[in-house]
Amino acid sequence: MKTNNPTQQQAVTTADKVFEQIQHAIVEGEIPSGSKISEPGLAKHYQISRSTLREALNRLEKCHLIERKANVGSRVVDCSIEGLLELYITREALEGMACRQAALNMSDEEIADMQTMLNVHSQTQELKDGVAYYQEEGDLDFHYKVILGSHNKQLIELICGQLYHLIRMYRCQFGMNSPRASRAFDEHSRIIQAIADRDGELAEMLMRRHIAASRKNIENKIAQELPQKEKTKVQLIKS
Amino acid sequence: MKTNNPTQQQAVTTADKVFEQIQHAIVEGEIPSGSKISEPGLAKHYQISRSTLREALNRLEKCHLIERKANVGSRVVDCSIEGLLELYITREALEGMACRQAALNMSDEEIADMQTMLNVHSQTQELKDGVAYYQEEGDLDFHYKVILGSHNKQLIELICGQLYHLIRMYRCQFGMNSPRASRAFDEHSRIIQAIADRDGELAEMLMRRHIAASRKNIENKIAQELPQKEKTKVQLIKS
DNA sequence: ACTGATATTTATGAAGACAAATAACCCAAC
DNA sequence: GTTGGGTTATTTGTCTTCATAAATATCAGT
Numbered sequence: 001m002k003t004n005n006p007t008q009q010q011a012v013t014t015a016d017k018v019f020e021q022i023q024h025a026i027v028e029g030e031i032p033s034g035s036k037i038s039e040p041g042l043a044k045h046y047q048i049s050r051s052t053l054r055e056a057l058n059r060l061e062k063c064h065l066i067e068r069k070a071n072v073g074s075r076v077v078d079c080s081i082e083g084l085l086e087l088y089i090t091r092e093a094l095e096g097m098a099c100r101q102a103a104l105n106m107s108d109e110e111i112a113d114m115q116t117m118l119n120v121h122s123q124t125q126e127l128k129d130g131v132a133y134y135q136e137e138g139d140l141d142f143h144y145k146v147i148l149g150s151h152n153k154q155l156i157e158l159i160c161g162q163l164y165h166l167i168r169m170y171r172c173q174f175g176m177n178s179p180r181a182s183r184a185f186d187e188h189s190r191i192i193q194a195i196a197d198r199d200g201e202l203a204e205m206l207m208r209r210h211i212a213a214s215r216k217n218i219e220n221k222i223a224q225e226l227p228q229k230e231k232t233k234v235q236l237i238k239s
Numbered sequence: 240m241k242t243n244n245p246t247q248q249q250a251v252t253t254a255d256k257v258f259e260q261i262q263h264a265i266v267e268g269e270i271p272s273g274s275k276i277s278e279p280g281l282a283k284h285y286q287i288s289r290s291t292l293r294e295a296l297n298r299l300e301k302c303h304l305i306e307r308k309a310n311v312g313s314r315v316v317d318c319s320i321e322g323l324l325e326l327y328i329t330r331e332a333l334e335g336m337a338c339r340q341a342a343l344n345m346s347d348e349e350i351a352d353m354q355t356m357l358n359v360h361s362q363t364q365e366l367k368d369g370v371a372y373y374q375e376e377g378d379l380d381f382h383y384k385v386i387l388g389s390h391n392k393q394l395i396e397l398i399c400g401q402l403y404h405l406i407r408m409y410r411c412q413f414g415m416n417s418p419r420a421s422r423a424f425d426e427h428s429r430i431i432q433a434i435a436d437r438d439g440e441l442a443e444m445l446m447r448r449h450i451a452a453s454r455k456n457i458e459n460k461i462a463q464e465l466p467q468k469e470k471t472k473v474q475l476i477k478s
Numbered sequence: 479a480c481t482g483a484t485a486t487t488t489a490t491g492a493a494g495a496c497a498a499a500t501a502a503c504c505c506a507a508c
Numbered sequence: 509g510t511t512g513g514g515t516t517a518t519t520t521g522t523c524t525t526c527a528t529a530a531a532t533a534t535c536a537g538t
Contacts, residue, residue, distance in 0.1 A: 012309045013521065039490070049523045050490090051290065058297040064396075070251045071490060071529055086393040093336030093394075097328060154325040155332075157303075158397065252491065278520070288493040289520090310499055310520060 015055035018046050022056060026065050026076055027169045034078030037066060063162045065169065077166075079173045081222060087166060088215035092208050094159050095143060099191065099207035102149035103200040111196050114145050118192060122185065140168075142188050146207070149195070180217060184210070254294035257285050261295060265304050265315055266408045273317030276305060302401045304408065316405075318412045320461060326405060327454035331447050333398050334382060338430065338446035341388035342439040350435050353384050357431060361424065379407075381427050385446070388434070419456060423449070 011017045022042070025031045043053040057074055060066045068074045077083070121138040147159050170176070187210045194203035250256045261281070264270045282292040296313055299305045307313045316322070360377040386398050409415070426449045433442035 015521080016309070040488090051524090052522055054490095055293075055297075055521085058294075058301075062297075062301050070255070073490070073530095083392070086391045089336060089340065089391055090333075090393045090397065093332045094329075097332030101328065152325045152328055153322070154329045158329065254491080279518090290494085291492055293520095294491085311501095312520070 014048060015052050015059075018048060018053065019056040019059040021046065022060060023063075023065060023165060026060070027165060027172055029172055031076055033076050033169075033173055035076050037074040037076065039073070063165050065165060077169075079170055084170050084174070084218065085215060087163070087170065088211060088218070091159075091163065091167070092211045092215070094155060094163070095147065095211060096204045096208040098147045098150040098152065098155045098159065099195070100150075100200040100204035101152050101155065102146050103195045103198055103203040105151040106149040106195060110145075110149055111192070114142075114149075114192055115196070117141065117145065118185075118188060139184060139188075146191070146195075176218075180214065183213075187213070253287060254291050254298075257287055257292065258295040258298040260285065261299060262302075262304060262404060265299070266404055266411055268411055270315055272315050272408075272412055274315050276313040276315065278312070302404050304404060316408075318409055323409050323413070323457065324454060326402070326409065327450060327457070330398075330402065330406070331450040331454070333394060333402070334386065334450060335443045335447040337386045337389040337391065337394045337398065338434070339439040339443035340391050340394065341385050342434045342437055342442040344390040345388040345434060349384075349388055350431070353381075353388075353431055354435070356380065356384065357424075357427060378423060378427075385430070385434075415457075419453065422452075426452070 011020055022031070026033075031037075037057070039050050039053060039057075043050045046053065057066060057068070061068055061074075064077060066074045066076055121142075144160065147156055150156065187206065191203060191206045191210065194206055250259055261270070265272075270276075276296070278289050278292060278296075282289045285292065296305060296307070300307055300313075303316060305313045305315055360381075383399065386395055389395065426445065430442060430445045430449065433445055
């Protein structure tokens with residue numbers, strides 16, 4: 001799986017490399033969500049000095065994967081339902097606008113590229129008739145291309161540079177290989193159509209509905225599961 | 240002028256204090272936009288070690304006031320017209336959504352508080368019949384309260400914690416004490432009304448129009464000024 | 479046995495020293 | 509005069525060490 005994104009330039013310094021390793025460990029849940037981070041411990045584990053580790057921690061803080069309190073230390077963010085819903089709200093706003101801008105600013109080549117990508121995904125989806133690939137990779141790819149298509153550095157940095165990994169973390173932690181694959185495919189298709197038509201208003205509306213639908217899907221699952229038992233996390237959402 | 244915002248807890252460590260000082264210096268233009276940052280130089284100037292300064296630089300990077308390249312160094316972001324417009328686009332998306340959420344989530348007390356604030360600003364505006372105060376402080380206060388009213392930690396962190404200072408920087412650098420004060424007041428008033436009516440959809444729409452109007456105002460100024468001469472920055476927008 | 483204060487330990491914040499990479503400079507050759 | 513290579517100098521990245529604040533454990537007193 002492609003773990004890196006084109007926005008963050010590839011790691012050259014050791015702090016960068018360790019950052020990516022810890023990032024991966026957090027996203028995949030190897031370092032559990034909500035746990036305290038021991039600077040001396042992690043530094044020893046990765047065979048680096050504490051100052052280098054702290055440099056890495058700063059990057060992690062930048063993309064909201066850890067939180068720091070002065071004179072106390074760092075914790076991995078804990079994945080709460082509320083946090084997940086708030087993240088979706090934010091995505092709806094940002095990606096909606098990104099989609100509108102994409103409709104205005106994407107080049108014809110970029111649009112053609114996205115259309116072929118969608119076709120590839122379509123075939124792959126039919127072939128595997130499993131849903132995992134499409135949602136896991138294809139969905140992210142789609143959203144990614146739209147965001148980059150906005151040609152808005154501010155939006156790209158915020159979504160791809162910061163929220164992206166948090167989204168992936170929630171996906172992993174909650175085991176969300178959403179069951180909405182086939183519907184999502186249609187929605188993606190219509191969004192691209194709107195972009196191709198250079199209809200920014202429609203493109204934004206469709207993208208927002210697309211994300212809002214995912215959010216409501218989650219809210220429904222919660223409404224079903226939560227009353228019967230008070231378990232709050234893992235496997236709650238999974239189809 | 241109130242320089243701090245309620246979201247970032249007050250500085251306890253020296254790195255925090257230096258961070259705030261440099262932040263202020265950048266926002267006010269004392270450290271010119273686009274200039275390279277000398278780590279040894281700044282460390283000496285603030286009488287701290289380089290490692291402490293680097294800690295401060297990391298915070299500055301977090302709120303997009305400086306940019307770092309590996310093995311090369313840090314630069315203050317340069318304020319371009321494109322950057323300003325992109326920032327407005329992003330604000331429109333985020334604050335629009337924040338406004339919608341505020342209409343859903345604000346308590347009655349918070350709403351009443353905002354209404355009295357608006358009245359105070361109204362009187363102050365009439366009294367001074369100058370526009371500076373309202374725009375400089377009142378406008379930010381208004382937007383601030385709306386964002387906090389969303390009760391969405393993600394949105395609050397993104398806008399108040401990160402974009403806020405960048406917005407202030409652009410305001411200072413471009414000398415924008417916008418001439419839209421009276422119109423802005425009416426718009427603010429209608430937005431609060433929509434929030435009080437718990438009409439999220441309308442609240443978002445009005446907020447987006449409010450921000451978009453500012454953006455278009457700037458675009459018009461540019462369209463007027465740019466053809467006649469190629470000067471790109473300072474005083475370009477000022478009424 | 480339980481509470482509260484003190485002492486010990488541990489972890490974080492800050493400073494200084496070293497190594498590696500980049501940028502600046504100077505001189506030679508075309 | 510301009511271009512290319514090599515050397516010097518500066519800057520950044522990393523490590524080590526010290527100081528300070530928080531957390532824990534210990535012990536006395538009730």
